[in-house]
Amino acid sequence: MENAKALAQKMAQTNLPILITGESGTGKELFAQAIHNSSPRREEPFIAVNCATIPDSLLESELFGYEEGAFTGAKKGGKLGLFEYAHRGTLLLDEIECMSLSLQVKLLRAIQEKEIMRLGSHKVIPIDVRLIAISNIDLEEMIQEKTFRKDLFYRLSTLPLSIPPLCERKGDIPLLIHAIQRTLGSSFTLTDEAMEVFLNHPYPGNVRELYNYLEYLSCLGEGSIITYSALPVLLKKSWEQHRSDSSSYVTMDSAPQTTAFFRAAGIHAEEFLFLLGQLAEASKVMRGMGRGSLKASAQEAGVVLSDNEIRTALHCLSQLGLVKIGRGRRATRISASGLSLYRQLCPSSQPPA
Known part of the structure; x- marks a missing residue:
């Protein structure tokens, strides 16, 4: 920034x-x-x-x-x-x-x-x-x-x-919270647990989404101590999903890249893994996939993903070094790191070596 x-x-x-x-x-x-x-x-x-x-x-x-x-x-x-x-x-x-x-x-x-x-x-x-x-x-x-x-x-x-996007600059979140509080004229305090929830949320709506959450909390009263139970429902759902995903994939939980993956994916971890899986399959024949092909595969598999959601997911995966986005209809390819991560998170899928 x-x-x-x-x-x-x-x-x-x-x-x-x-x-x-x-x-x-x-x-x-x-x-x-x-x-x-x-x-x-x-x-x-x-x-x-x-x-x-x-x-x-x-x-x-x-x-x-x-x-x-x-x-x-x-x-x-x-x-x-x-x-x-x-x-x-x-x-x-x-x-x-x-x-x-x-x-x-x-x-x-x-x-x-x-x-x-x-x-x-x-x-x-x-x-x-x-x-x-x-x-x-x-x-x-x-x-x-x-x-x-x-x-x-x-x-x-x-x-x-x-x-x-905000998911790429999590270190700004505490600064933004204080700045938005000043704008709103509110003085509530977040407990450590509540702050951890804020820091680990994927923020698909970016700063606007963060602003909305803080507007909600500012209505709870001046000088309030905001605990986990007082957080907006969407934030708590995201946090519960984050903890559930982290415990489901304990094999790589200590690895920095896996931690970064789940922080970026948040409640959309399954969708991110689905996209990695499709790209892993495509890599077997040495090709990539465009957003249109990924969307068609998702519809066939019963996974609901819009064009914008696919675009955002691929952008996040690219920032993590898990995919490489180029140009053209078959531009997006899974990287070696992406294959390694997918193999460890979904061993039953037997991705290519």
Whole structure:
């Protein structure tokens, strides 16, 4: 996070487009706002729009504006677009991956030419806007799937900034707890056992999820001592599952990599092991598997896994050095460490040597 902050500080001093990536709840929009506040444009507008919340037919008119009579229901006198409102300032496009291919073309032109045209008009309007895009999806994979334009990706990612998930920075959790408590104006104290639960939770919802738990605890009263029994139900379920998994796989419980595996997987340990098992089978014929193949295998086996859950799981496994993620449909392969871990956790499956 210190590296990400230092990089963001340097990026703030330029006018180049920035692409911020990271899992949902990691604080990407907070970084975008901080970049604007630290930039020479800090006194000018900061306009944010979520591309996923506006229908594509309306998003175009919101971004570029329109002239009177441009379409049925157009406001009399027309309307300025967000590019114009953000003139000399910063325009944030959140969940950029939800933008249609046709609108991506118009956005690319606006970035390249630094000018726009309102709907229903032929008048060119020059713009001076710093663009920041946010995505929690791997846009390079979308390019492979032809759902995101390669040329737009390279324009947006002139300055790429990746925000690490909370599961990769567990040491930040005590600091975040104290900071969030100050924000909430609460002063409860966690017992050692309760803190251990917080430290071992996988946080699929990242900092946003942590914030929600602390909001819940702040309602229990000022100066309270928070014990295990007072924790939110989801946290206790995660902890019980963590202890159950740890006791089920005692053969490797003392190994650092196994401990890291169960901390990262949390309540999803079985799903993580299923994915490792599929990749172990694929390695028998010297190949990898893409997310689509893994999802199909999961459905066939009765394991419920969404695309996003598979993506998150593979990312965690990659960070642990258990799989190697490349590009293409058969890009993800199990590593030697992954095979070794899977062999010891699931000896009955007889993975390949």
